[in-house]
Amino acid sequence: MKPFRPFRTIQMKLIVMVLLLILIAVQLIGVYFISTMKSSLINSFTSNINAQAQLLTVLAGPAIVKQQTDSGGRSEDASTELSQLVSSLFSINGAETQVLDASGRVLTTSMQSHQSYVGRKNTSLLVSRALQGISDNSEEIIDEDNVRKKVIAKPVISGGKIVGAVYIVASMKEMYETIDRVNRIFVSGMLLALGLTAILGILLAGTITQPIKALTRQASAVAEGNFDERVPVFGNDELGQLSMAFNEMTDRLSEALSVNEEEKEKIASILANMSDGVLATDELGRVIVANRRARSMLGLEQIEGMTVSECLNIDKESIAETLQGKEFTLLIERPAKDDEESLLFRVTLTPIRRRDKGVVGAIAVLHDATEAEKLEQARREFVANVSHELRTPLTTIKSYAEALDDGALSDPPLAERFVGVIRSETERMIRLVTDLLHLSRFDSKQAPLRRQMVDVEEIMEDVVDRFSLQLRQKAITAGVQVESNLPQVWLDRDGIDQVLDNLVSNAIKYTLDGGRVNLSARLNEGGQLEIAVQDTGIGIPKKDIERIFERFYRVDKARSRGMGGTGLGLSIAREIIRAHGGTIQLESEVGIGTKVTVTLPATQEGSEHA
C-alpha cells in the first residue's frame, strides 16, 4: 500500500496555496488597516488633549495672575476657581490636569489622590521646557502600573509673560484597548475566513482532482488490459478535453489490440491445424513456438526451450547458417519407436528477418515425407516388377523365335512345340497387360461399376461351371453352400465374376490333386453379404499374408509364374471389392488351406454405395 502523504496530493497543494494567498492578503490588509487606524486614533487623542490644554492655558491665565498678585481672600478665590476649572471642566477620563505657577509649583490638580502635590514643585522636563516658553511639549510614558500615558505641558501666558504652565497626564489605556479589540476582531475574522476558505477549497479543489483521479484509475485499468470502462467527462474545460482524448485513446488502443488479438488467433489456429509441423526459434536457435503437429511428429511434449538441433537431432551447423540468413532443406528420419513406425521428414529451415534487426530467429517447417517416400518406393518397385514380368516372356519368345530361325522350322514337331511356347508366353503377356490395364483403370477411378440385381447362388454356380474342366483335371471336388432366402444384391456382375474367378483359380492352382474347394455365401451378423472361397491347398506362410494383396507379390515366384499367374489377381480382386464398398480378408495355414472372405454391403437396387 502507498504511504499516505496528504501534502503530495494536488487537492492539498491547491488548498494550501489558496490559504497562503488569503493569509498573505489578509495580513497585508490587516497590517495596513490597523496601523492606519492606530495612528489616526493617537492623532485624534493627542490633538484632543492639546486643544484642551490650549483652552486651559487661556482660561487659567487670569486666575494664576490673580492668585500670585493678590493675597488673602482673593487669592483663595482664585485657587478655588482654578481647582473648579480643572476638576469640572477638564476632567478627562483618567487624566490628571495640573496648573503650575511660573516656578513650577503645583497650584491645583484634578486628581483627588494627588492633592498632596499642591504646593510642591513639578520637576518634569516638559514643565521646565513649557516655563521656558516652548509650547509643544509632549511625550509618551509607561508608568509603574505599566500603563501607557500621554504627557503634555504648555505655558500659560498672561500679559505677554509666562505666568505658569498647564500639565496634563492622560492615560492611553482605553485607546490601546480599542486597538487590541479591533486586532482581535481582525484575527478571529481572518481565522474564520481561512476556515471557510479551507472548506470551500476542499470542495472546489475536488472538482479538479476528481477527474484527475478518475483519469489515473482509468490509466491503471488500461495498463492492466481492461478497456471496458470510460472516464466520465465533466464539462468542456481542459480536464474534460483530456478525459475525452483519453477515452478516444482507450478506444483506439482496444481496437488495435483486438485486431492484434484476432491476427494472433488466426495465426494460432492456422498453426494448430496445419498438416505440417512448425517450429519457430529465437536468435539463439531455441524453440519459442511449436504447433501440435510438430510435437506429435517429433514425439516430444515439451519442446519450448530446447534447441532446434536437439529436437530434430541434426548438427548445429545448419541452424547456425540459417541464423546467418541461409535457407536449408534437409531430410531427416525419426527412428521407429515402440509401436510407431519410423518417419521421414523434409525439414525446411528459413531465417526470420526483421526490417530493423536483421535475422531474429528461424522457422523450421516439418513435412511428413513418409507416405510420399513409400509411394515413390512402390512406384519404383512397380516399374521394376512390370519390366521384369514382361522381360521374362519376351526373352523366352525371342529365344524360341531364334531357335525356329536357326533351323527348328525344318523339324515340324519341334517347330510346333516352339510355336506353342511362343503362343502361351504371348498369352501370358496379354493377360498381364490386361490385368495392368484393369488396375490402372481402378487407380484412375475410370472403372465405373455397372450394378444390377444379382442372384449370388447363380453366380457361384457359374464360377464352378467355368472351372469344371480344371477341377476335373486335378480331381478337386468343389462345393457351393448358399444360405437359403439370400436376397438378390445390387452388384457389378462382371466385377464380382472376376473376383470369384481369381479366387477360385488361385484355390485350384495352389491345391494339390484330390483336394477340395468350397464356395459359401451368407448374410453375416451385420447384415452384410459374406462370400468365402476356401481350399485345402498348400497355404501361405504367416509372414507373407500381410503383403499378399500387393501387386506382383507372390509367395513362390517360380511356381506362380509356372502356373501362369501374374501376381496381380488378388490386387485386382481387392480393388473391385473396395469399389463396391466392401472388404477382403485372407486366412491361411501352411499345408492345411486358405480361406478368402469377401464382405460386401447387401445394397438393394438404386442405392449406390459410396
Ligand code: ADP
Ligand atoms: P498369382 O497370379 O500369382 O496367383 P495372385 O495375386 O492371385 O497372383 O496371388 C498372389 C500369391 O498369393 C500367389 O502367387 C500365391 O503365392 C498366393 N496365393 C494366392 N491364393 C492362394 C491360395 N489359395 N493358396 C495358396 N497360396 C495362394
